Amino acid sequence: MLNFSKINIILIYLIFFLISIFSVLNFQHKDNLILDKKVNLGLDLQGGSYLLLEINSDSLVEEKIQSKVIPIKKLFRENNLIYSDFKINKKDLTFKINDFEKFELFFFSRKENLINPYIDNYRAFELDYKKLNDNYVQVSFSKFGLLTINNSALKQSIEIVRRRIDDVGTKEPTILQRGEKRILVELPGLKDPERIKKLLGKTAKLNFRMVSENSEFGVDELISEIGESLKISKRIVMSGENLIDAQPSIQNQQNEPTVSFTLDRIGSQKFGRTTTDNVGKRLAIVLDGKIISAPNINEPITSGKGVISGNFSFQEATDLALLLRSGALPTPLDVVEERTVGPDLGEDSIKSGITSLIVGFILVIFFMLYKYRLFGLVANIALIANLLMLVGVLTILEATLTLPGIAGIILTVGMAVDANVLIFERIKEELKTEKSIIHAFDSGYSKAKITVLDANITTLIAAVILFAFGSGPVKGFAITLGIGILTTLFTAYFLARHLTSIIVLRKNNTTLKI
Known part of the structure; x- marks a missing residue:
């Protein structure tokens, strides 16, 4: 475990350098861009506008129900069903039928009819009917039919909202579905939402x-x-x-x-x-x-x-x-909720997050130096490298950093040294029984590997689940945590292990304390 070929050493530091260099891009001046990539600040850090929109499908239902008139009348003629007093309302059709039993039998016994164009076994009817007085019938969309219309309109509306916002040039907008009829729009950095509201309010x-x-x-x-x-x-x-x-x-x-x-x-x-x-x-x-x-x-x-x-x-x-x-837009969009987050609140969040990160970082560094001395220094170097790589990966992805995302970074700091603590404690146990220092360190790394992998992989699975089923801030936390786990494993088992091997191989004939 302590032997590294020259190719492996080159690959380790090349990967570290190539990823870490991207973290520097976040400090470049706007007028002198080397590469236009950086970590974007979310709504809670940068300030901006929050809009919750709701589709109003009434006009679409009216349009869709009118489109059923000609097919229904055609089916009546083809099947000798006599009707009268046919009226087109906003959400339904009403008419008088001469033979209601024949109408009912026809519409619900044949698979090719209009009322049941979907799966007959599951009664997934697009339209439903209700008998009124004097053989009058009211035909309207069923719950399934309305749900289908809403889902289709919502997906189309999300895509069109995305196009309109992208054309305006807003950086890193968040556009998500909320429930059956609502769309969440977060626009970081947008101070005046009136223009966006006008654009989104027009069909x-x-x-x-x-x-x-x-x-x-x-x-x-x-x-x-x-x-x-x-x-x-x-x-x-x-x-x-x-x-x-x-x-x-x-x-x-x-x-x-x-x-x-x-x-x-x-x-x-x-x-x-x-x-x-x-x-x-x-x-x-x-x-x-x-x-x-x-x-x-x-x-x-x-x-x-x-x-x-x-x-x-x-x-x-x-x-x-x-x-x-x-x-x-297939339907008009109504603004259900609107919030504007000021930049002052975002600045306070950034200051609080950075303060927490610095305090946690310093405490961890002093603890590792006190506990493991020279090897604590190795763990601290690996920790700094871990943070650089984490920010570098976020920059490559042009990820949006939120306050929960900062919490994920702070948690990564603790988990990064946790891997080294497990390794060093295992090495301590091996030094009690092994006479060879090299063999003790080599065996310590080998035996701690499974424990470290188990601990981090289970956390990584949790991060993936949070990302898959979470939304907004939860996703931000899951992304930074997941990337932090991967960079932690790299720095602990490649970078820190190589630095440890240099110390051990040079002081092979002396007593090493850990």
């Missing part, structure tokens, strides 16, 4: 519709951004799903901020056909039910590229382009 459903001069059926009356009342067709020429890209730009001699957009192939065809057939007319650009622009079509636009203008400031044009790029 960004974009569509293009023709302005109509008539008041016939199928026309909506909407107010434009400049206060102009316009009648626009309900028919959607093209939706935001056909957009490939959107970027802020400056147009015309007045340097007016606008948004330039690019369409996909299908969108280009639709847009080209519409602008060709309606030269001289106005095309309304509607975002979340509001007209943001209604320009005249001066000529056919067949290139698949266009411009949205609307008396924007450059910030508004930038945000609009961001919303269009990230896509529309």
Whole structure:
């Protein structure tokens, strides 16, 4: 155990140097970056904004229930089921059926029917029904159906929220699912959350519709951004799903901020056909039910590229382009809870954490020197190397350090010397029976290895479980603890063991006290 080849020695110190050098990157100046990597501070250390969002799936349920109308009526016709008084409500459909028993038998006995498109054995029905008076039936989404809609909307919303926040440039945001309908957003370093709230509060459903001069059926009356009342067709020429890209730009001699957009192939065809057939007319650009622009079509636009203008400031044009790029949210998002953590609180947390780390570090160093003298110095060198490697790995991963993460580092300090204590105590036992100092140290390291590995591996398993099932601060603690265990094993059984071997081999013929 005390014999090291030259290759092993080179590898040990090369690994230590390459990992530890990354810890220095945290002290580099912003204007002179060697490599843009560092440990990021979490919300509790740096300050920032905390938002808890909740999806409002009412509009999505209404949209989904309306999509069932045509398939249900088609199935009625195909199976000679006579119905009347068919009404579309916000969350359900009601109708009168002439033969309720046939309706019930049809909808729950055939696997290919609409009500039961999933697993019949487990009654995982998307829709459910309830009989009302006089053979009236109410069809609505079942609990399973609502859960499916919410889960799909939540996952899509998380992805779109992530895109929007990433485009803003916020460093190391935390975006997590909370329960069935909520999204947790933590934005370290963000002092003014108002812009983010506005971006996340818009569903960004974009569509293009023709302005109509008539008041016939199928026309909506909407107010434009400049206060102009316009009648626009309900028919959607093209939706935001056909957009490939959107970027802020400056147009015309007045340097007016606008948004330039690019369409996909299908969108280009639709847009080209519409602008060709309606030269001289106005095309309304509607975002979340509001007209943001209604320009005249001066000529056919067949290139698949266009411009949205609307008396924007450059910030508004930038945000609009961001919303269009990230896509529309499936449902509106409501802010359930909002907190802003000030930087002063974060500074207090950092000071407390650093003070605890320094005090613990100094006490451990003095204890090891008092208890094991020269070999205590070896353990202390290994401890310093352990901390450098731990910070180095966190820097490589660009991890976010939270207050529980600092607690994990402090715990690592104690566990790092614990490995050396186990080894040195085992060596003491071997020195009582062995005449050869080299053999006693070699045997001590060999016999203590299993105990040290068992102790650290069980802790590592606990850290993995905490990371897998924990959230937020718990994950931060688990990451630093897990990395600390790995660096502890490396420094104890490679670095400290090599330094110990140097002392033992040089003082082989003298008495060594430990």
